[in-house]
Amino acid sequence: xxxxxxxxxxxxxxxxxxxxxxxKSFHNPVLAKMEDSAVVPGxxxxxxxxxxxxxxxxxxxxxxxGRLSVCGTVNDLLMSGAKPRYLTCGFILxxxxxxEELKKIAAPMAETASEAGVSIVAGDTKVVEGxxxxxxxxxxxxxxxxxxxxxxxxxxxxxxxxxxxxLGDHHAAILSExxxxxxxxxxxxxxxxxxxxxxxxxxxxxxxxxxxTRGGLGTVLNEFAGASSCCMxxxxxxxxxxxxxxxFCEILGLDPLYMGNEGKMTAVVAAGDAQKALACMKKSRYGxxxxxxxxxxxxxxxxxxxxxxxxxxxIVTVLYGExxxxxx
Amino acid sequence: MTDIQxxxxxxxxxxxxxMEVCGTHTAQISRCGITGMLSPAVRMISGPxxxxxxxxxxxxxxxxxxxxxxxxxxxxxxxxxxxxGGSRNLNDAKATGGHVRMVYSPLDxxxxxxxxxxxxxIFAAVGFETTAPVYTMLLEEAISNxxxxxxxxxxxxxxxxxxxxxxxxxxxxxxFLAPGHVSVITGSRIFEPLSEKYGIPFAxxxxxxxxxxxxxxxxxxxxxxxGVMNLYPGAVTEEGNRTAQKMVDKYFAPCDAAxxxxxxxxxxxxxxxxxxxxxxxxxxGLNDDRGANAHCRCAQVLxxxxxxxxxxxxxxxxxxQTPQGACMVSMEGSCYTYFTNMRKR
Numbered sequence: 108x109x110x111x112x113x114x115x116x117x118x119x120x121x122x123x124x125x126x127x128x129x130x131k132s133f134h135n136p137v138l139a140k141m142e143d144s145a146v147v148p149g150x151x152x153x154x155x156x157x158x159x160x161x162x163x164x165x166x167x168x169x170x171x172x173g174r175l176s177v178c179g180t181v182n183d184l185l186m187s188g189a190k191p192r193y194l195t196c197g198f199i200l201x202x203x204x205x206x207e208e209l210k211k212i213a214a215p216m217a218e219t220a221s222e223a224g225v226s227i228v229a230g231d232t233k234v235v236e237g238x239x240x241x242x243x244x245x246x247x248x249x250x251x252x253x254x255x256x257x258x259x260x261x262x263x264x265x266x267x268x269x270x271x272x273x274l275g276d277h278h279a280a281i282l283s284e285x286x287x288x289x290x291x292x293x294x295x296x297x298x299x300x301x302x303x304x305x306x307x308x309x310x311x312x313x314x315x316x317x318x319x320t321r322g323g324l325g326t327v328l329n330e331f332a333g334a335s336s337c338c339m340x341x342x343x344x345x346x347x348x349x350x351x352x353x354x355f356c357e358i359l360g361l362d363p364l365y366m367g368n369e370g371k372m373t374a375v376v377a378a379g380d381a382q383k384a385l386a387c388m389k390k391s392r393y394g395x396x397x398x399x400x401x402x403x404x405x406x407x408x409x410x411x412x413x414x415x416x417x418x419x420x421x422i423v424t425v426l427y428g429e430x431x432x433x434x435x
Numbered sequence: 436m437t438d439i440q441x442x443x444x445x446x447x448x449x450x451x452x453x454m455e456v457c458g459t460h461t462a463q464i465s466r467c468g469i470t471g472m473l474s475p476a477v478r479m480i481s482g483p484x485x486x487x488x489x490x491x492x493x494x495x496x497x498x499x500x501x502x503x504x505x506x507x508x509x510x511x512x513x514x515x516x517x518x519x520g521g522s523r524n525l526n527d528a529k530a531t532g533g534h535v536r537m538v539y540s541p542l543d544x545x546x547x548x549x550x551x552x553x554x555x556x557i558f559a560a561v562g563f564e565t566t567a568p569v570y571t572m573l574l575e576e577a578i579s580n581x582x583x584x585x586x587x588x589x590x591x592x593x594x595x596x597x598x599x600x601x602x603x604x605x606x607x608x609x610x611f612l613a614p615g616h617v618s619v620i621t622g623s624r625i626f627e628p629l630s631e632k633y634g635i636p637f638a639x640x641x642x643x644x645x646x647x648x649x650x651x652x653x654x655x656x657x658x659x660x661x662g663v664m665n666l667y668p669g670a671v672t673e674e675g676n677r678t679a680q681k682m683v684d685k686y687f688a689p690c691d692a693a694x695x696x697x698x699x700x701x702x703x704x705x706x707x708x709x710x711x712x713x714x715x716x717x718x719x720g721l722n723d724d725r726g727a728n729a730h731c732r733c734a735q736v737l738x739x740x741x742x743x744x745x746x747x748x749x750x751x752x753x754x755x756q757t758p759q760g761a762c763m764v765s766m767e768g769s770c771y772t773y774f775t776n777m778r779k780r
Contacts, residue, residue, distance in 0.1 A: 286539050360459075360766065362466075410777075417644040418440065419468020422777040427755035 110204040115234025125232060128206065129198075132213035133220070133227040137193075145228035147193055150250035154189035156180060157246040163433050165208065165241055167284050169276070169293030170369070172243055173216035175435060178298050178369055180247040181223040182318040185303045186372065188257045189249025194220060195229040197244040201237025212241065223298035261314045262335035266403040267381035271302060271372045271388050272396040274324060275352040278366035281434045283355070292351050295393070297370030302391035306374065311384045316374040321435065323365035326425045327373055328411045338406030341413045341423070347396045364413075365426045367434050375403070436645055439652045446474040446655060452607055453477065453654050454739050456598065457614035458485030458767025459642055465776040467644035469651075477655060480739035481769035483597050483694065484614055486562045486590075487514045488737060488761040488768045491693045493723035494590045495520030498559055501588065501716060502533035508551075509588075510536045510544045511559040514765045517758060521725050541573045548577075548585045557716045560587040565616040567591050567705055568679040571686045574714055586716040589706060592692055595625055596703035600694075601738050602633045608739065610654035612647070613639045615667045620683075622675025623665040630661045641667040686711055693722035695761060696734020728752075733760035736769050743773040750774060 113120040130138065137145045160176040170178075177194065184191040196216070200209075220227055225247065276295040283290055299318065306313055315335075317327050324346075332339050348356075348363045356363055370393050376384045381399055388397035406412065411423040455461055461481045464470060470479055483489050495518055502509040502525065509525065516525045516537065529535040534554075536547060541558050548556040560570045570587055577585045594617050601608065613626055618639045626637040636657035640650035650666045657664075665671055683705070692704025699722060707715045731753070732746035743749050743762065753759040755771055762770035772778070 360462075413468075415467045415644065417436075417467055417469075417472075417648065419472050419644070421465060421468040421471075424775050424777065427771075427775050 108206040110200045110202060110206065110234055112202055112234055114200065115232065121232060124206070125230070128209050128213050129230055132210075132217040133230070135226045135228065137226060137228040145193070145195075147228060151253060152251040154184050154187045154249040154251050155246070156183040157244065158183065159242065159244040160435055161242050161433050162281065162435050164284050165212065167294055168280050170296035171212060171215055172241060173212035173214070174219045175296050175369060176243040176245045177216055177219040177223060177225070178296050179320070179435060180245040181225060181298045181300065182372070184247050184249035185299055186317050187249070187251065188255035188307070189251045191223055191225045191247055191249040191300065193248040194225050194227045195246045196227055197231040198233070199242040199244070200232065200234050201240040202234060203237070203239035204241050205239065208241065219298060223300050257313060257315055259315045259317070259331050259334035262331050262337050262375045262403050263314070264337060264403050264405055265378045266314055266375050267378050267399055268328070268339060268341070268401040268403070269374045269376065269381070269384055269388060270319070270324065270346065270398055270400045271299070271394045273347045273349045273352065274319070274363040274368060274371065275348060275356065275366035277369045278434055279352045279355045282359070290351055290355065292349075292355065295368055295370040297393045299370065299372055299393065302372070302388055302394050305387040305391050306384060309383055309387050311380040311387065312377040313384070314375045314377070316372055319368045319371045319373055321367045322426045323363075323367060324373060325364040325411065325423045328423070329425045331375060332411050333409045336408040337403050338408060339401055339411045340404045340406070341401035341411065343413050343415050345398055345400045347398050364423060369435060378402070436648070439648055440472060443473050443477060443648065443652060443655065446476055448476065448658065450476045451478070451609040451655060451659070452480055452739070453610045453612060453651060454480050454482045454608045455612040456482035456484040456594065457612070457616065458488070458765065459616065460484070460612055460614070460640065460647065461769050462767050462772050463642050463644070463647060465772045465778050467647070469644065469647060470778060473651070477651070480608070480742070481736065482601070482739055483697070483737045484563070484594070485762070485765050485767045485769070486566070486592070487518055487765040488733065489592060489694045490518060490561055490590050490761060491695050491722065491724035492519070492521045493693070493721040494588070495524060497717060497721055498525055498588060499523050499528045499533065501557055502528045502535050506554055508534040508536055508547070508554050508556050509559060510538055510547065510556050513537050515559050515561065517764045518761045519758065521723070541569055542576065544573060544585055545576055545580070545582055548582050549580070552584055555584045555586055557586045557588055560589045560591060563592055563594055563617050564620045564683070567683045567687060568620065571682040574686055574711065577714070586714050587707070588716040589718040590721070591687065591705040592694070593689070593703055593705065594621070595629060596700050597694060597697070598629055600697060600700050600703075602629065602635065605738055605740060608635060609659045610636045610638070610657060612650050612654065613637045615639060615641050615671065618667065618671040618675065620676050620679050622673050623663055623671050624673045625675070626663045630663050634659070634661045636660060637663045639663070639665045639667050639671050641670065693724060694737070695724055696737050698724075728759040731760040733762045733770070736762050743770040744779070746770070
């Protein structure tokens with residue numbers, strides 16, 4: 108069935124669409140009440156975030172807009188030390204969108220939400236004129252433990268920088284689909300609950316962590332270096348990038364340091380905890396290629412340096428320019 | 436490789452200024468941190484090898500004007516969108532109703548045109564010897580599939596004449612890191628007359644860090660004496676790619692061309708031949724070059740007369756977010772590369 112303006116009317120067609128696809132997929136007691144707002148138990152400190160997803164194509168190797176819309180928001184909550192609990196989702200559908208496609212998006216959304224331990228407790232649907240496009244906004248609520256003390260501003264000389272796996276997979280997978288390039292690159296789109304929980308539970312002193320999404324690792328580490336007024340030094344050879352993505356980047360002139368990811372995080376930990384943190388990451392479901400990629404050194408505050416394979420050193424800046432539009 | 440590195444680091448002979456002509460080399464030298472590995476006596480300077488950077492404002496203005504006509508769609512690589520014209524760039528045009536589409540390959544133009552026969556799709560065909568063959572493929576395909584609503588607006592340029600211009604008008608270059616991609620098409624022999632005429636060495640280089648270092652080493656060892664060395668033999672032959680050369684010759688003829696900052700250089704461009712003029716969207720005579728900002732020193736940067744960081748606008752009013760000149764737009768532009776790598780030399 109094709110979406111028509113009637114599906115956004117708020118009447119019978121809207122109710123049927125919600126019941127048939129969203130309620131069925133996301134079913135839980137809070138949502139089932141179908142009230143104007145979801146009423147849920149709370150905590151002393153909560154984390155709140157929101158993200159909109161406009162990726163093209165809607166389905167790509169390794170994921171789809173549904174899984175992405177859960178991972179993006181869940182990972183943002185995790186990075187502030189929160190335990191993700193609730194999501195809301197808003198669908199903006201263009202006239203002509205297909206309900207079969209919607210079902211194929213709602214199913215992995217529900218699966219990913221379940222993997223990430225969150226319930227989708229409220230939602231909204233709007234229909235606009237257009238050519239069958241589908242856009243999703245999710246907002247997330249997480250509970251923050253009273254002792255959480257993560258901050259981009261707490262990195263100090265001697266600390267070690269870890270990365271949870273290969274860079275650039277999501278970006279390269281999306282670009283390959285758009286350019287019709289055949290390869291087996293898969294998006295890394297994943298919720299990082301297991302990894303973050305393991306890290307925080309292990310007793311490792313995590314100073315700062317962040318998921319490495321749009322803007323790439325280069326941008327994230329510059330934010331850390333700036334907020335902490337410290338100098339970071341990376342070893343280019345230690346930064347994991349798959350052979351396929353590396354080749355892809357060489358052909359297209361891309362730099363993995365600025366490519367977007369949807370299931371990768373970087374963490375800065377005290378030097379003594381580095382090996383323990385690495386082991387935690389490597390043991391978790393999405394972290395088998397995790398690596399120690401650099402450290403905080405004495406040097407010009409606010410800068411990120413990269414030692415190149417041939418022994419040169421260059422400065423890594425934030426991403427300038429456009430990057431790639433609509434990858435998430 | 437370690438020997439080469441220590442030699443280049445310790446070199447204390449006569450000071451040498453080596454020009455990397457190709458934008459990809461400029462970017463790679465920054466990415467690998469190569470300048471920091473060289474003795475202060477060896478200075479790398481960037482040349483006119485970024486196609487977007489050497490494009491004059493009249494060309495951008497023409498693209499903008501074409502995009503505003505309802506029956507046209509201008510199709511371009513992403514880099515071109517932000518290159519400043521006389522007053523507006525293509526992004527500005529797009530925001531005010533101009534028809535501009537960004538693609539990753541010129542051949543994408545064919546599908547766009549086939550799906551929308553009522554409008555003419557005009558590809559912004561900039562580039563050097565390397566890209567010219569791709570445009571001939573576009574035209575071949577358009578002809579064989581009977582797609583008549585495709586045109587190109589060309590600003591195609593060739594390398595030897597501009598290298599000649601630099602040697603003759605400016606000098607001060609003790610060796611050229613010759614462009615690898617261009618040489619794949621043209622062959623390394625194309626640089627021999629220039630090398631003999633000016634008594635300057637040329638080293639054709641690949642794009643990996645070690646390949647670039649090896650080429651710099653070869654140039655330093657030559658110590659300003661003539662000779663063409665092919666250090667990219669896996670990809671470059673003396674004769675080059677004959678098939679590509681024939682295709683370019685079939686469609687294009689040499690013409691005088693205007694270069695940003697350098698003015699007109701005889702026979703340094705390519706224009707569609709008479710028999711294919713129906714594919715030309717009006718490329719001849721686009722010579723005006725009036726930069727929006729009078730203080731922009733792109734012109735001198737492109738010929739290696741000054742380093743990007745010697746321009747008064749560099750890093751202040753001119754950054755990748757607010758480029759005043761074309762060299763700050765393209766990822767292979769010298770100013771962009773210096774800025775994003777905070778290169779000091």
